[in-house]
Amino acid sequence: MTLVEMLIAILITGILIIGLTGFAKIFQEQFSTHRDVFETEQSIYFAMESLIREIREARSIEPSPSSTSSQIRLINSNSIPVTYRIDPNDSSLKRQEGSGEFVVVAEHVDTANSRFSYDTKYKVVTIVLKGLFNDNEVILENSAYLRNSK
Numbered sequence: 001m002t003l004v005e006m007l008i009a010i011l012i013t014g015i016l017i018i019g020l021t022g023f024a025k026i027f028q029e030q031f032s033t034h035r036d037v038f039e040t041e042q043s044i045y046f047a048m049e050s051l052i053r054e055i056r057e058a059r060s061i062e063p064s065p066s067s068t069s070s071q072i073r074l075i076n077s078n079s080i081p082v083t084y085r086i087d088p089n090d091s092s093l094k095r096q097e098g099s100g101e102f103v104v105v106a107e108h109v110d111t112a113n114s115r116f117s118y119d120t121k122y123k124v125v126t127i128v129l130k131g132l133f134n135d136n137e138v139i140l141e142n143s144a145y146l147r148n149s150k
Contacts, residue, residue, distance in 0.1 A: 037136045040108045044131035047093050047106035048140045051084060055125045055144040058082075061118050072116040072125065077148060086114050093129065108133045 001009075058074040062081065070086040083096040088111040094102040110130040117126045123146040131138040 037133050040131045040133040041138045043106040044129050052144045056147050059148050069116050086111050
């Protein structure tokens with residue numbers, strides 16, 4: 001093998017390595033983005049399921065909001081007040097039990113398009129949660145009837 005052939009082989013090998021490295025980097029970035037979107041979706045789904053379960057078992061909603069709101073307070077089956085708040089400061093849904101600290105239950109919440117509403121006549125709470133991560137969004141809407149209300 002001559003020196004020219006050796007240099008051409010090294011050049012071709014170098015180009016292949018650079019190409020494969022670039023491909024691996026793009027693949028890793030896409031994987032990371034999809035993982036983050038999946039985690040956002042999962043946290044929104046989990047938050048919605050927890051909210052619905054807790055509302056169905058609640059004794060009452062206090063105070064009874066008649067309009068759409070970013071916060072809802074209920075009295076759970078153990079007579080403990082529980083507050084859910086859509087917090088625009090950090091784009092999250094938070095839960096507070098009693099006088100404890102607010103705990104984040106979902107992140108990347110689109111606070112402008114997420115809301116709670118309560119129909120006092122039928123004792124139904126409607127929840128709209130919109131998760132937003134980069135250009136990806138998930139929108140969940142669900143209603144729950146207060147089964148244990150008086």
